Amino acid sequence: MHYTPAPPDPKAPPVRINLLSDTQTKPTPAMREAMAKAEVGDEQVGDDPTTNELNARVADLLGKEAAVFMPSGTMCNVAATLAYCRPGDEILAHATAHIIAREGGAHAALGGFQITPLPGDDGQFAPETFRAALHPRTRYQPLQVLVSVEQTANIGGGTIWKKAALDEIVRIAKAHGLATHMDGARLLNATVASGISPRDMTAGWDSAWIDFSKGLGAPIGGAIAGSRAFIDDVWRWKQRLGGSMRQSGVAAAACIHALAHHVERLADDHANARALARGLSQINGVEVQAPETNLVFFKPDGAGVAGDRMVAELRKRGVMLAMMDGRIRACTHLDVTAAMIDEAIGHVRDIVRAA
Structure with missing residues (x-):
């Protein structure tokens, strides 16, 4: 365990x-007050103004076209891999990454994906380790579709992936036709500690998400950002997974409060x-x-x-x-x-x- x-x-x-x-x-008293006063509507049909505001803020924060509010960070990861991959596809991630160690085998159970564990100290793999794990596209091996990193690396000790390593992984991935995904469960811890903005930290990554229920202190939720086409696919999987909500603005208000007051x-x-x-x-x-x-x-x-x-x-x-x-x-x-x-x-x- x-x-x-x-x-x-x-x-x-x-x-x-x-x-x-x-x-x-x-939740702090001020966060509870923000939740109580939240303007709400039906999220499924796009009528919850507070949730819409949160999505816009996260997309801008991470420098992406669009974002979607999710009940949990795990659902962010699962919906992302389901949007990117098809059964039999291969994902590359560190051996201790959350998608391997802490999500109940969801990616295999729901998508039939193979996740190849990459070695490396402190929860991180080197760009050259990633490069060495890539193989020619032949019918004898699974199609390598996605590389994922966890920022910060939890089991690695809460370590911060360096910007240079992230940029090099993106460069290698794009050269070989792979998509890039950042599990940002503690992304804002990394940006505060390093002084690098969230937009710069996630630059080049096709998708990234932040968790509000950890250090930001909200009771629930994460939000994943990417291209509009990608978020449309994620929304479809959110619906399929039962993650689509109604008056989610009550929870989204806590996340907006967290972004305003709990980051620094x-x-x-x-x-x-x-x-x-x-x-x-x-x-x-x-x-x-x-x-x-x-x-x-x-x-x-x-x-x-x-x-x-x-x-x-x-x-x-x-x-x-x-x-x-x-x-x-x-x-x-x-x-x-x-x-x-x-x-x-x-x-x-x-x-x-x-x-």
Whole structure:
């Protein structure tokens, strides 16, 4: 399992410090007010003005012709691959990418696609690795149609794909007739940390999407952008998958509020992640991957505490984290304060000392 939160325990204390994921954020009072006041209509027939506004904002933000609001980021990915590919086609992505590791085999189950996992450190493959995986178009091998990257790379440690690498992957893909797709679940974390605008970060990519239910703090939703023809195809798959909504403006209003108020503050999450990593690294035997954004991966095994035991002991103290690929993942977000970070470090230190 890539993602194993502590099992529910009725005797466990209430969660006071939730570092499980940035999906754990709760809508702020101001966001709830925006949702309550949202002007709405029927999204399916294009009559929801708030959803239409959100789509226009995302298309402009990412420098694409059009965008469509979706219930989830996973549906963004699934609808995209269904729009690009036909049964038997091949998609290339990193071995730990969300479309391989965290979407329940949807791309194979629904589309019959083959996803070829590419190796590479920190959740990223090198452009030359991508080039080496390409093969001549013959009837003996699947048609290679799409390359996908995940920005940031979650299981890789929340690492940021460098712009030069993204541009080179696009260049190679276009030279070989492949479409390009960016899973932007934490794209805005990458742009805030790097100082590169979302439009520049996604330049050249045929499609890209952003998630509102993670660091941006909305309760639901993502939006995918691309050419008008591509978005028309995605809309058809959204309908087929049951993702087409009615008065979706209530949810879209939360996303608009997030774009207006919760993007620049992602830098606070990154600062808290660095503080957490710094504090953990000062505990003897705790191995920490230096964070680039809001994800901190660490292993306490060298301190004599197995990762799953550390997670369980922290849960007893009201701190929630997750095991992911043999490491502990802590995720900072807008509901985590600097004081909570200090307290969490203290709990880890106490557990190590007790061991």
